[in-house]
Amino acid sequence: MSHGKGKRVYPLLPPVQHQGSYRQQTSIDQATEALNGIHLHNVPVLNPDESTPQQLESNLPMSPSRVKAMSFQQQTYQPINNEQSVRVFNELYTVDLMEEEKQPSIGDLKLPPPPVIVPPEKMVVASESANASSDYIRSTLNAIPKTKALYEKLKIPFALVIRPYQFLHDNNNPPPLSDDGIIVRCRRCRAYINPFITLIPNSRRWRCNFCKLANDLPSVFYLDPFDQPEQPNNLYNRKEIKHAVVEFLAPSEYSSRPPPPAIYSFIIDVSYDSIKNGTFTATVNTLLQSIDMIPNHDNKTLVSITCVNHILHYFKIPLDTDLKTLPTLFEIADLEEPFLPTTTNELLFPLALCKWKLKMFLQELPDIFRTPQSNHFALEASLRTTYEMLSRRGGKIVVISSSLPDCGPTSLAQHVEKVGLTDTAKEYNELLRCSDAFYKQFAIECNKSQISVDLFLTGSKYLNIATVSNLPRYTGGQTYYYPDFSDKIMVRSALKRFETEFNKYLSMDFSMEAVMRARVSRGVKTESFYGHFFNRSSDLCAFSSFPRDQSYVFQLTLEDNIMSECIYVQIALLLSLNRSERRIRLITLAIPTTSILSEVYASVDQLALFTYYTRMITSNVLGSSLTIPQARDLVVFKLIEILTIFQKNVITRNEGGRIMLKCPSTMKMLPLLMHCLSKSIALQPGARISIDLRAEALNQFQSIPIKYLIRSIYPTVYSLHEMITVNECVTVNASLPRLENYGLYLIDNGYNLYLWVGGMAVPKLLEDVFNVSTLPEVPIGEVELPFIEGSEFNKNVRDIIQEIRNEVNADSITYQPLYIVIGPSPNEQTTFSTEQLGMLANLRVHALNNFIEDSIFHMESYREFLQNLKSKIK
Known part of the structure; x- marks a missing residue:
C-alpha cells in the first residue's frame, strides 16, 4: 500500500457548517515530505572529487529497490585486488524537529533503511544478493567509524537486528541450499567462505575477509569462470559465493x-478457571x-498429553492398528x-x-473433565515429570493454563494489590522480580537438555507472568x-484470537538443538545479546x-581502529x-567504513537503533x-545525548543565535518512537x-521483529475515505485532532484492527460500507464488514x-480481530441506546489509546515532549 497522497475520489461532503474544517493541504504536505524522504535517504551520492564524469552521469536517482545494486552490470568473474575503491556514501541532510510544519512525517516509518553501499569490486561475483538483505539483518550504522575515538564520540551504539x-x-x-557436503571455512577464525573473500592470483588459495588468513581451496573447485560455468563445483557458480544468505546440509561432524x-x-490446565472460561x-x-x-515432515513427530489440576493426569494412546486397546489414564497425586x-x-x-486414535481421544477428552475437580494447578510437578520424559x-513443552x-513445593502466592506500588522504585522487587528461583534454574536445565x-x-486473574x-x-x-477472557466486550475475540493463534503456532515450523554465533572483523567485538x-x-x-x-x-563495539574499507559480520546458525x-544457515553482511562524521550520521538506521534501545532498556528492567x-528517564537521556553531540559537532551556529532541535534526516523519527x-x-x-x-509487554519487546515492534509502538492509521485504490491508501498521524469527524479510518496496532467511523459520517458512506443509513444502525464491537454487492468502496475496505x-x-x-x-x-445521548453507549464507551477507551501522539496516560503530547527535549539540549 502506498503512503503518498492522491486526490480524494470518494465523494464525502460533510455538512455545510463543517466543510471548512477539512485540511486537505495537510495530507499533501505529508505526501511531499514522504517523497522527499525517499530521495534523501536512499539515493547514494558520489563524491565529485573522487569520481569520473561517467560515474557521475550514471549516479542518477534510482528507485529504492535498485539502490543496493547500483553500478551492477554483468556478473564479474575476476580475482579481487586491493586497490582503493571509489568512495560512495549516503549524503547527510538535517531537519529541525520543531520547525517542520507538520510533524512527524510518518511515511518515513515505511521507508527502507539507508542502503549499505559496498562497491561491486569487493565481491567475487557482483550481484544484489551478495550482501544480506535488511529483511534478515539490519545494522544501526550502515557506515562504521574507522576509529574507536570517533565511534565513542558519536554515542550511537553499533548493533545488529x-x-x-x-x-x-x-x-x-527459502534461501539457496548447498547440499553437496562441501563446506569451506577459514582455518584460523572459522568464518565460512562468502561473497567477500579475496582470491589470491595465480594460486588455489583464498584470503579470509575476517582475519586475512590465506587458506587453500578444495581441489574439486573450478577456478576458471568459463570452464564448465554451470557446474556446482565452479567456484563462481557456488551458492555461498553468489549469495549472502545461504544454507548448507551439514555433514555428520556437525x-x-x-x-x-x-x-x-x-500440559493442559483442567482447573476450575480453565474449564469455566472456555x-x-x-x-x-x-x-x-x-x-x-x-509439522511431521519425517513422520517421526511424537506427542504426549498431560492434564493437570491438583493431580497429574497422563494418557497413553495406542496405535491405530491396535483396534482393541483404548486410551489409558494414569493419575499421580504425589x-x-x-x-x-x-x-x-x-x-x-x-x-x-x-492419528486416528488421537482424534477419537480428543473428542472424548472434554467429557472426562466436564466437572472441575479443583481450582489448583500443579505446574511444577508436571514440568518435572515432563522433563524426565524428554x-x-x-522437544517442546507447551503449557496452556x-x-x-x-x-x-514451589507454589506461587496470589498477588495482593498494593496501592501506590506500581511505577515506583519498589515495583521490581515486589512485582516484576522472579518470585521463585526454580523457574530460572529449571529453564537453564531445559536448555541444556534441548x-x-x-x-x-x-x-484476567493474576498469573505471575x-x-x-x-x-x-x-x-x-x-x-x-x-x-480478555472475562471482558464482556472482548471475550469473543479473545477466544477466537487464542484458537487462531494456537492453530498457527501448531503449524509453524521450528528447529531443534540450535546455536547461533556472530563472527566479526578485526577491531570489532560482540558485547551484548538480547532475545x-x-x-x-x-x-x-x-x-x-x-x-x-x-x-x-546483538550489540557490537569497536575495540580498535579499523584499517579496511569494510567490516564484515557473519551470523552462523546450526540447527x-x-x-x-x-543444517547451517549463514547470513553475511559487509558494511563500509568511514572517517567522516557526516557519513556515519547519514547511514543511521533509525528503526534498528530504536529496536536496540527497546531491547536494552526493557532487558535492564x-x-x-x-x-x-x-527506564523512562533513560529514554530521554539517550535522545539528549545523541542530539547534543550532533548539534555540537555537525550543526553550525544558527542564525540569530537561536537554538533549534536539529537532527539527521535519518533519525527524525527516533524521538517520536522513543516518546511512544x-x-x-x-x-x-x-x-x-x-x-x-506490564510483564508480558516487557517480555514481548525482547523478541518481537522490527515491523511489528514499530506497529505496536506507533499504530498505522489509514484514511479510508481518501482512498483512491487499495494500493494507494493515505496514512495519517496517530493523533485524534488529525481525524475528520466525518471520515472513516482504519487503525492497525499489530494486534487489533479498529475501524473508526466519524461521529458526523454522511449517510452515503454508511450505505456504501455498512449498508445502513444512520449511525445507530452501524454494527459496533468485534464484527466483520458485510459484503455489499455493487459497492466498490466496501470491497476496497475489505x-x-x-x-x-x-x-x-x-x-x-x-x-487481528x-x-x-x-x-x-x-x-x-438521544440517538443511541443505553446498551450501545456502554459498548461505545468501552470500545473508545481501547481505540483512543492508539492515538499515541496525543496527551494520554497522563503523559505529555509529542509536541510537548519535543519542547521539553529542546530545553534540555545544551
Missing part, C-alpha cells in the same frame, strides 16, 4: 547425535483441528516427588501411527497472553528450539530440522538494573496497570483489511 527466518513455514521462499524427532508435550474446550478443539497441520506412571515410550506416541531426546501455579517451553496463558515467563525466555520459547535464548558462552547463543516468529539483537536433517521510572516507547504498557506510568500486562491480515499470516502467529467504533457525535 537479526531475523534468520522470514516466514512461519520453511517452504516459503552433529553429536542423529537429529532427534520433533516432540510436542502438552480455555480447556478451546484447547482441545484446536488440537483436534490442527493434528494434520503439526506433588512432592512426582514420577512417570509408565515408560516414556508409552507416554510419547508417534503422531503418524496414532531429557534424553529434547488459566491458573496461577499454586500447589506443590527442551523448550512455550506458554499460552488466558484469563513475571515469574513463569522465565521458562520460555531462556529456552527459545515464547509467552502468549490472552487477558529469548541462553547465552552459553561469550559469543554463543543456545536455543532448545528455534521458532520462526522471533528476532534477536536440526524436522526432516532428520542438520527485567534484569533489575532499572526501575520503570528510571515511554507510553507503552511496558513503561507507562499509572497505578492501575496490570502487573501481568481488501485492505485482508491484505493486512495476509501479511501478518505469513510471518507471525498473530490474529476487527472492532468497529463510532466516534463522538453531538446527539449520541
Whole structure:
C-alpha cells in the first residue's frame, strides 16, 4: 500500500457548517515530505572529487529497490585486488524537529533503511544478493567509524537486528541450499567462505575477509569462470559465493547425535478457571483441528498429553492398528516427588501411527473433565515429570493454563494489590522480580537438555507472568497472553484470537538443538545479546528450539581502529530440522567504513537503533538494573545525548543565535518512537496497570521483529475515505485532532484492527460500507464488514483489511480481530441506546489509546515532549 497522497475520489461532503474544517493541504504536505524522504535517504551520492564524469552521469536517482545494486552490470568473474575503491556514501541532510510544519512525517516509518553501499569490486561475483538483505539483518550504522575515538564520540551504539527466518513455514521462499557436503571455512577464525573473500592470483588459495588468513581451496573447485560455468563445483557458480544468505546440509561432524524427532508435550490446565472460561474446550478443539497441520515432515513427530489440576493426569494412546486397546489414564497425586506412571515410550506416541486414535481421544477428552475437580494447578510437578520424559531426546513443552501455579513445593502466592506500588522504585522487587528461583534454574536445565517451553496463558486473574515467563525466555520459547477472557466486550475475540493463534503456532515450523554465533572483523567485538535464548558462552547463543516468529539483537563495539574499507559480520546458525536433517544457515553482511562524521550520521538506521534501545532498556528492567521510572528517564537521556553531540559537532551556529532541535534526516523519527516507547504498557506510568500486562509487554519487546515492534509502538492509521485504490491508501498521524469527524479510518496496532467511523459520517458512506443509513444502525464491537454487492468502496475496505491480515499470516502467529467504533457525535445521548453507549464507551477507551501522539496516560503530547527535549539540549 502506498503512503503518498492522491486526490480524494470518494465523494464525502460533510455538512455545510463543517466543510471548512477539512485540511486537505495537510495530507499533501505529508505526501511531499514522504517523497522527499525517499530521495534523501536512499539515493547514494558520489563524491565529485573522487569520481569520473561517467560515474557521475550514471549516479542518477534510482528507485529504492535498485539502490543496493547500483553500478551492477554483468556478473564479474575476476580475482579481487586491493586497490582503493571509489568512495560512495549516503549524503547527510538535517531537519529541525520543531520547525517542520507538520510533524512527524510518518511515511518515513515505511521507508527502507539507508542502503549499505559496498562497491561491486569487493565481491567475487557482483550481484544484489551478495550482501544480506535488511529483511534478515539490519545494522544501526550502515557506515562504521574507522576509529574507536570517533565511534565513542558519536554515542550511537553499533548493533545488529537479526531475523534468520522470514516466514512461519520453511517452504516459503527459502534461501539457496548447498547440499553437496562441501563446506569451506577459514582455518584460523572459522568464518565460512562468502561473497567477500579475496582470491589470491595465480594460486588455489583464498584470503579470509575476517582475519586475512590465506587458506587453500578444495581441489574439486573450478577456478576458471568459463570452464564448465554451470557446474556446482565452479567456484563462481557456488551458492555461498553468489549469495549472502545461504544454507548448507551439514555433514555428520556437525552433529553429536542423529537429529532427534520433533516432540510436542502438552500440559493442559483442567482447573476450575480453565474449564469455566472456555480455555480447556478451546484447547482441545484446536488440537483436534490442527493434528494434520503439526509439522511431521519425517513422520517421526511424537506427542504426549498431560492434564493437570491438583493431580497429574497422563494418557497413553495406542496405535491405530491396535483396534482393541483404548486410551489409558494414569493419575499421580504425589506433588512432592512426582514420577512417570509408565515408560516414556508409552507416554510419547508417534503422531503418524496414532492419528486416528488421537482424534477419537480428543473428542472424548472434554467429557472426562466436564466437572472441575479443583481450582489448583500443579505446574511444577508436571514440568518435572515432563522433563524426565524428554531429557534424553529434547522437544517442546507447551503449557496452556488459566491458573496461577499454586500447589506443590514451589507454589506461587496470589498477588495482593498494593496501592501506590506500581511505577515506583519498589515495583521490581515486589512485582516484576522472579518470585521463585526454580523457574530460572529449571529453564537453564531445559536448555541444556534441548527442551523448550512455550506458554499460552488466558484469563484476567493474576498469573505471575513475571515469574513463569522465565521458562520460555531462556529456552527459545515464547509467552502468549490472552487477558480478555472475562471482558464482556472482548471475550469473543479473545477466544477466537487464542484458537487462531494456537492453530498457527501448531503449524509453524521450528528447529531443534540450535546455536547461533556472530563472527566479526578485526577491531570489532560482540558485547551484548538480547532475545529469548541462553547465552552459553561469550559469543554463543543456545536455543532448545528455534521458532520462526522471533528476532534477536546483538550489540557490537569497536575495540580498535579499523584499517579496511569494510567490516564484515557473519551470523552462523546450526540447527536440526524436522526432516532428520542438520543444517547451517549463514547470513553475511559487509558494511563500509568511514572517517567522516557526516557519513556515519547519514547511514543511521533509525528503526534498528530504536529496536536496540527497546531491547536494552526493557532487558535492564527485567534484569533489575532499572526501575520503570528510571527506564523512562533513560529514554530521554539517550535522545539528549545523541542530539547534543550532533548539534555540537555537525550543526553550525544558527542564525540569530537561536537554538533549534536539529537532527539527521535519518533519525527524525527516533524521538517520536522513543516518546511512544515511554507510553507503552511496558513503561507507562499509572497505578492501575496490570502487573501481568506490564510483564508480558516487557517480555514481548525482547523478541518481537522490527515491523511489528514499530506497529505496536506507533499504530498505522489509514484514511479510508481518501482512498483512491487499495494500493494507494493515505496514512495519517496517530493523533485524534488529525481525524475528520466525518471520515472513516482504519487503525492497525499489530494486534487489533479498529475501524473508526466519524461521529458526523454522511449517510452515503454508511450505505456504501455498512449498508445502513444512520449511525445507530452501524454494527459496533468485534464484527466483520458485510459484503455489499455493487459497492466498490466496501470491497476496497475489505481488501485492505485482508491484505493486512495476509501479511501478518505469513510471518507471525498473530490474529487481528476487527472492532468497529463510532466516534463522538453531538446527539449520541438521544440517538443511541443505553446498551450501545456502554459498548461505545468501552470500545473508545481501547481505540483512543492508539492515538499515541496525543496527551494520554497522563503523559505529555509529542509536541510537548519535543519542547521539553529542546530545553534540555545544551
